[in-house]
Amino acid sequence: xxxxxxxxxxxxxxxxxxxxEQAVQGLSVEKIYLRNYDxxxxxxxxxxQGGFYEVDDxxxxxxxxxxxxxxxxxxxxxxxxGMSGTLKNFIDRWSQTMRDASYPDFKNSMAAKKAYVxxxxxxxxxxxxxxxxxxxxYIFDFIGTSFEDYIIGEANRPGDIFQDKKALFSANQxxxx
Amino acid sequence: xxxxxxxxxxxxxxxxxxxxEQAVQGLSVEKIYLRNYDxxxxxxxxxxQGGFYEVDDxxxxxxxxxxxxxxxxxxxxxxxxGMSGTLKNFIDRWSQTMRDASYPDFKNSMAAKKAYVxxxxxxxxxxxxxxxxxxxxYIFDFIGTSFEDYIIGEANRPGDIFQDKKALFSANQxxxx
Amino acid sequence: xxxxxxxxxxxxxxxxxxxxEQAVQGLSVEKIYLRNYDxxxxxxxxxxQGGFYEVDDxxxxxxxxxxxxxxxxxxxxxxxxGMSGTLKNFIDRWSQTMRDASYPDFKNSMAAKKAYVxxxxxxxxxxxxxxxxxxxxYIFDFIGTSFEDYIIGEANRPGDIFQDKKALFSANQxxxx
Amino acid sequence: xxxxxxxxxxxxxxxxxxxxEQAVQGLSVEKIYLRNYDxxxxxxxxxxQGGFYEVDDxxxxxxxxxxxxxxxxxxxxxxxxGMSGTLKNFIDRWSQTMRDASYPDFKNSMAAKKAYVxxxxxxxxxxxxxxxxxxxxYIFDFIGTSFEDYIIGEANRPGDIFQDKKALFSANQxxxx
Numbered sequence: 001x002x003x004x005x006x007x008x009x010x011x012x013x014x015x016x017x018x019x020x021e022q023a024v025q026g027l028s029v030e031k032i033y034l035r036n037y038d039x040x041x042x043x044x045x046x047x048x049q050g051g052f053y054e055v056d057d058x059x060x061x062x063x064x065x066x067x068x069x070x071x072x073x074x075x076x077x078x079x080x081x082g083m084s085g086t087l088k089n090f091i092d093r094w095s096q097t098m099r100d101a102s103y104p105d106f107k108n109s110m111a112a113k114k115a116y117v118x119x120x121x122x123x124x125x126x127x128x129x130x131x132x133x134x135x136x137x138y139i140f141d142f143i144g145t146s147f148e149d150y151i152i153g154e155a156n157r158p159g160d161i162f163q164d165k166k167a168l169f170s171a172n173q174x175x176x177x
Numbered sequence: 178x179x180x181x182x183x184x185x186x187x188x189x190x191x192x193x194x195x196x197x198e199q200a201v202q203g204l205s206v207e208k209i210y211l212r213n214y215d216x217x218x219x220x221x222x223x224x225x226q227g228g229f230y231e232v233d234d235x236x237x238x239x240x241x242x243x244x245x246x247x248x249x250x251x252x253x254x255x256x257x258x259g260m261s262g263t264l265k266n267f268i269d270r271w272s273q274t275m276r277d278a279s280y281p282d283f284k285n286s287m288a289a290k291k292a293y294v295x296x297x298x299x300x301x302x303x304x305x306x307x308x309x310x311x312x313x314x315y316i317f318d319f320i321g322t323s324f325e326d327y328i329i330g331e332a333n334r335p336g337d338i339f340q341d342k343k344a345l346f347s348a349n350q351x352x353x354x
Numbered sequence: 355x356x357x358x359x360x361x362x363x364x365x366x367x368x369x370x371x372x373x374x375e376q377a378v379q380g381l382s383v384e385k386i387y388l389r390n391y392d393x394x395x396x397x398x399x400x401x402x403q404g405g406f407y408e409v410d411d412x413x414x415x416x417x418x419x420x421x422x423x424x425x426x427x428x429x430x431x432x433x434x435x436g437m438s439g440t441l442k443n444f445i446d447r448w449s450q451t452m453r454d455a456s457y458p459d460f461k462n463s464m465a466a467k468k469a470y471v472x473x474x475x476x477x478x479x480x481x482x483x484x485x486x487x488x489x490x491x492y493i494f495d496f497i498g499t500s501f502e503d504y505i506i507g508e509a510n511r512p513g514d515i516f517q518d519k520k521a522l523f524s525a526n527q528x529x530x531x
Numbered sequence: 532x533x534x535x536x537x538x539x540x541x542x543x544x545x546x547x548x549x550x551x552e553q554a555v556q557g558l559s560v561e562k563i564y565l566r567n568y569d570x571x572x573x574x575x576x577x578x579x580q581g582g583f584y585e586v587d588d589x590x591x592x593x594x595x596x597x598x599x600x601x602x603x604x605x606x607x608x609x610x611x612x613g614m615s616g617t618l619k620n621f622i623d624r625w626s627q628t629m630r631d632a633s634y635p636d637f638k639n640s641m642a643a644k645k646a647y648v649x650x651x652x653x654x655x656x657x658x659x660x661x662x663x664x665x666x667x668x669y670i671f672d673f674i675g676t677s678f679e680d681y682i683i684g685e686a687n688r689p690g691d692i693f694q695d696k697k698a699l700f701s702a703n704q705x706x707x708x
Contacts, residue, residue, distance in 0.1 A: 081315040086265030131308035443616030485662035
């Protein structure tokens with residue numbers, strides 16, 4: 001059981017990261033902080049003659065790192081009631097990888113994985129974070145990944161997450177069931 | 178009544194653009210194609226001493242263009258069951274503008290506007306696009322903008338949207354009620 | 355192509371009925387007004403020795419009437435942001451029919467049908483009716499029925515629905531695609 | 532702080548009741564099992580001359596019992612991805628009470644209360660129960676009640692809920708924050 005965590009937050013040691021640390025502590029985990037990489041927005045060329053062309057950024061190197069893992073943890077703060085634009089850009093690019101001859105098994109590989117979502121918001125996230133969870137459900141259904149579980153935490157200022165006992169408990173359970 | 182359209186799509190003349198054209202034809206509209214601009218992801222520095230610093234990209238110039246308008250139309254294809262990462266990055270940055278001394282009236286200005294959403298997807302968007310609509314609802318509630326109406330269209334290949342009679346009819350009605 | 359309409363409203367000639375009439379006019383339709391029948395709440399005896407027992411009400415007679423049809427139209431006003439309790443009681447009882455030796459093919463029969471939902475609400479139904487649509491999606495997924503399309507209309511006082519041009523247009527299209 | 536629990540389940544000692552017991556143990560609670568009462572569906576007479584008339588059932592007696600309390604806990608199994616028809620019929624009738632001269636302060640009374648929801652389902656409730664939570668959000672927003680928190684539990688056969696450690700932990704916290 002091999003785990004990669006994909007961090008969508010743009011602040012170091014943010015509440016989402018703290019909560020995710022609770023979930024993965026003691027486990028061997030590959031951590032990918034998307035904020036440290038250059039990932040372009042997708043350019044939708046699905047219907048253009050010639051299709052997609054190679055993009056000169058860090059995206060493929062991250063795909064290469066997640067493919068070997070069995071479990072993916074998507075950890076993102078709730079920005080404007082959704083995942084961060086940083087994480088969204090990463091996921092948008094999957095449309096390209098699904099058509100990339102260099103990754104013929106991308107969808108099959110993703111379909112063999114299990115996914116978890118950890119997300120933290122400051123404005124009533126237990127209600128206003130639900131569309132994000134539903135979006136992830138459709139994302140994972142589409143790519144075939146099994147959506148195992150999710151945690152929503154409530155926090156605003158740095159460290160607030162330590163007050164969310166329910167989220168902390170859930171984090172401790174998440175990968176140990 | 179002055180209208181700006183904020184396009185989140187990354188393909189020229191895509192189905193979302195065609196549908197939006199139906200909605201705004203004959204009206205004087207300022208069109209902003211986000212794909213033509215450099216807009217960085219937000220770096221969340223809300224809780225950092227010193228706070229946000231100035232970002233050298235095109236974001237502020239677009240804020241300057243939308244502020245004078247009464248109506249904003251957000252037009253985005255559904256990518257992975259949400260708005261495009263391009264549009265999400267633009268909206269994420271509002272968190273910075275809300276704290277930017279150069280834009281002391283940003284929230285009040287947004288709260289005086291009316292918003293419409295036009296979105297098109299290829300995979301059962303009338304169901305799988307609903308979390309996106311709910312996310313926009315929370316976004317507009319937060320910033321204070323009145324969420325007037327939305328259209329979901331179904332299309333995949335270029336031009337498919339012309340087959341979605343319901344979406345076309347709704348587009349023709351949207352801004353004329 | 356044979357159609358049954360299941361009406362969940364409790365008011366005669368309500369807006370939901372008017373809108374539904376637009377959808378089915380000129381078509382041969384079996385209309386079932388649940389308010390005219392005695393349908394008990396389910397008593398959950400799935401895990402009780404002996405299981406369910408026969409209930410003396412009109413429920414089975416309605417099941418007998420819908421089973422022969424290819425298309426089911428569920429027409430319900432939005433009461434408290436959901437379907438009417440009247441309609442919910444009817445659907446709850448499906449749990450019993452699925453275990454009823456008198457209806458060994460109930461689920462298969464339902465799985466061969468197509469379903470449409472027509473719903474009308476007075477309090478911002480285009481947003482606040484979305485959880486109801488999502489609930490129907492899960493209902494139909496579970497029983498295997500294909501969820502073809504839905505219409506949300508906005509109306510409060512009797513006849514208001516005639517002002518909702520978008521809903522009327524959609525109703526005229528609904529079963530004619 | 533005075534608490535009433537409104538049970539919508541139709542099975543004695545069901546998983547929802549067990550989970551709710553965890554939440555209220557040691558607290559003084561008025562428990563109302565809707566299944567033990569006769570509550571008619573609403574007949575929508577809002578727009579009829581004369582309006583609503585008195586209904587001869589147990590509904591008002593239950594309203595009388597909940598009004599004195601500060602906190603309402605709505606405890607319902609997930610039936611067909613929503614609350615039970617039994618509970619829905621109870622809530623639908625609020626439309627009548629809001630117009631009932633015998634209850635001139637009903638809405639104000641409800642608006643002064645805090646609400647919790649406890650719900651248990653067997654088919655992936657952490658995802659498929661979300662529309663129900665969103666529906667409750669709109670219900671409480673409308674009547675003015677503060678929606679404090681909710682728990683979703685996963686269970687199917689009697690007693691299964693004891694395996695849902697996350698739900699049990701949340702139940703123990705729910706009213707003690």
